[in-house]
Amino acid sequence: MxxxxxxxxxxxxxxxxxxxxxxxxxxxxxxxxxxxxxxxxxxxxxxxxxxxxxxxxxxxxxxxxxxxxxxxxxxxxxxxIGVVFQEFRLLDHLTAVENVALPLRIAGGSGREIDQHVEELLVWVGLKDRMKSRPPVLSGGEKQRVAIARAVIAKPxxxxxxxxxxxxxxxxxxxxxxxxxxxxxxxxxxxxxxxxxxxxxxxxxxxxxxxxxxxxxxxxxxxxx
Amino acid sequence: MTSRVVFLSDSQDRAATSLLPWVMAVMVYLCALALAGSLSLQGSLTAWTSDLTHRLTVQITVADPVEREKQTEAALSYLASVPGLESAERIDGDAMKDLLAPWLGRDNITNDLPIPSLIDIVVEKNKTINLTAVQARLRTISPQAVLDDHQQWLGDLMELSVVLQSTFWGIVLLVVLATICIVIFGTKAGMAEHRDTIEIMHLMGAHDTMIATEFQRRFMHHGFKGGLIGVVIAAITLFALAKLITQIEGSVLTTVSLSWIKAMAILLLPFAAAVFSAITARWTVMRELQRML
The missing domain is CATH 3.40.50.300 (P-loop containing nucleotide triphosphate hydrolases)
Incomplete structure (x- = not known):
């Protein structure tokens, strides 16, 4: 491969x-x-x-x-390819949900299905209450989990x-x-x-x-x- | 096929391009004034030339009022017999005073002032007059008679008008070029501000067109906003100028006006600014992205 x-x-x-x-x-x-x-x-x-x-x-x-x-x-x-960067590289003006949904949207996806999928993954990584938060207000660990969710959401x-x-x-x-x-x-x-x-x-x-x-x-x- | 993804930060965008709509406003303002100047001049020139092409003036400049009157009557009766003339009328005393008033002042035009006689001739449409023969015959009636077909004046006016129109269009061209340069600089500043975001989008598989579309949309908005501001200020300026011009009595400038259709062309400037900005921004982004992996 x-x-x-x-x-x-x-x-x-x-x-x-x-x-x-x-x-x-x-x-x-x-x-x-x-x-x-x-x-x-x-x-x-x-x-x-x-x-x-x-x-x-x-x-x-x-x-x-x-x-x-x-x-x-x-x-x-x-x-x-899904990537988890050491310095996370999240987009600060987007919410956690929007950050995680980016790879799917770039690939042409849209609609409620994406949001639901993204929300499920964020719940799984323990960010149920931080979905609408933006990276500047997230802790290092929370940012890291958002970055991981973004890397794996499209099943690379x-x-x-x-x-x-x-x-x-x-x-x-x-x-x-x-x-x-x-x-x-x-x-x-x-x-x-x-x-x-x-x-x-x-x-x-x-x-x-x-x-x-x-x-x-x-x-x-x-x-x- | 790529769907639209909003990924640029508004606050970062403001930092890079906050002044752009105002610069665009200035550019569109200048462009609107130059365009209005050119279009109104074009209309006025057509009006002047069509008005004067079929008109002739006979001037009899004899100092003795009795002799002048005699020669004028003789000239009028001769002109009445010339085929192809629609009319030949003497300009009466009041009309003459109106013509001289802006230059001498109405109170200074007294009855003993030796004012030449003027005969206004209107030539029938599509008819040609042998001006040399008419002039020769008029000279036998009055040796000092002058037949003026206004060609010298029209020629000078046309020349001035061409120079002015070329200048106006030159200004429009320069403004367009300056606007393109400003949008290019603005787009590059915007890209520098969003560099990290662009890189991340690329690494997640975004095509150049997706990134360019987002910049294009923003710059189209900036262009339209600036264009709207510029055209509103230009409209106020033109309205004020038009008011001033109508107050200048007896001036050729009173014929300077802008038809509604031409005014509509100026009102389209914000849309033109939006389209120009969008195309330039897209071209700049696509070109810059080619330098990235």
């Missing part, structure tokens, strides 16, 4: 932040993306959510070579999350991870960037471990595969 083949990435004319990255993510797989700060996790995620193209190498997603994909073809692929083929449980209490963290696992069981390929090794051990999924701009694959116990 996703294939990196000797991919390198740089910003402008700077030195490469990722070098010779090669790995494959089969459809329906679940991976953690781990590594120390500055190792390139965010850059790797940027390529995965199509915010940045590789500087070299070949990146294939959903059977298409992203490296030389036309700009007009990107929206179609992006609609198959690929779910990417950058530290998705960093701002919530352990109980909610477990609940959200359960949501990711359930989505994964329904066929969504999932990549979660995290520093929380307890979480990694608990779920026991394999890791893509970034270090010194290179990637290696580790199993759930942290051993190189």
């Amino acid at each position: 996703i294939s990196f083949n000797n991919v390198g990435m740089r910003y402008g004319m700077e030195a490469e932040v990722l070098r010779d990255i090669s790995f494959e993510l089969p459809q329906g797989s679940f991976h953690f993306l781990t590594g120390p700060s500055g190792a390139g996790k965010s850059s790797l995620l940027k390529m995965l959510y199509l915010a940045h193209r590789p500087s070299r190498g070949r990146l294939e997603m959903f059977g298409q070579n992203v490296t030389d994909l036309k700009r007009d073809d990107l929206p179609r692929l992006r609609r198959r 083929d690929l779910l990417l999350a950058d530290e998705p449980t960093g701002n919530v209490d352990p109980a909610m963290s477990e609940r959200l991870m359960h949501l990711f696992v359930e989505l994964n069981k329904l066929g969504t390929t999932t990549v979660i960037a995290t520093h929380d090794m307890n979480l990694v051990r608990k779920i026991g999924a394999p890791q893509l471990h970034l270090r010194d701009r290179f990637v290696s694959r580790l199993d759930g116990a942290g051993d190189i595969i």
Whole structure:
């Protein structure tokens, strides 16, 4: 489903932040993306959510070579990807419901059905009383849950999350991870960037471990595969 | 097919484009005045030329009033026999005083003032007169008789009118170009203000057209609002000018007027401003988005 083949990435004319990255993510797989700060996790995620193209190498997603994909073809692929950004990136002037409904509306949906669907999901993530609230009045944990709901509402083929449980209490963290696992069981390929090794051990999924701009694959116990 | 998604923040939009409707108002105001000037001049010129093309004036400038009277009567009886003339009438004393009053003042026109005789001739429509022959015959009646077909005056007037009209249209063109530049700058400022939102929308799969449509709608609103303000102020200005012009007695300016149809064209300016703004904003957004991934 996703294939990196000797991919390198740089910003402008700077030195490469990722070098010779090669790995494959089969459809329906679940991976953690781990590594120390500055190792390139965010850059790797940027390529995965199509915010940045590789500087070299070949990146294939959903059977298409992203490296030389036309700009007009990107929206179609992006609609198959759900992203939870580390800094949430919610639209401050929209309510929680409106933020979560955005991916469905962008995809052309409309009407009461969307609202109902969105409200159900917000209830599930514990934001029943905050549906009409706007992000500036939400706590960090609440914003994070809105961001997660927005990422999963359209049942994406690929779910990417950058530290998705960093701002919530352990109980909610477990609940959200359960949501990711359930989505994964329904066929969504999932990549979660995290520093929380307890979480990694608990779920026991394999890791893509970034270090010194290179990637290696580790199993759930942290051993190189 | 994409449905409309409202995703731009009004408060951010205000920060970037709050002055835009006012700038648009100034532009539409200038445009309306220039357009009104050009259109009214065009109408007036048509009226002047159609009025004067079929008219001739004979001027008899003899100082001796008795001799002048004799020559004028002889000229009138000759003109009555010329085929193709609808009428040849002497301009009487009161009418002459009316003509001279704006220049000399009514009280200064006394009976002993040597005023030449004027004969106003109306040529039949679609008839041609041999002006050289008429002039020659009039000279035998009165050696100082002058036949004026107004061509010199009309020529100068036409020349002035063409220059004025070109200037007005030049102003309209410059205003349109300046408006386009203002909308481009405004759109870029708006995009910079909403940059993060645009990026998020892109990452969620929004097409450029969806983003451009939202900007286009906003700038169309700004353009219409500014256009409406500008055209209302222009209408007040034009109304005041028209009032002033009608107060200038005996001036050629009194024939300067704007027909209702032409006035309606000016009233359409807010719609034109809206359409211009929308098209320019859309073009700018689409062009700018091409630079993003």
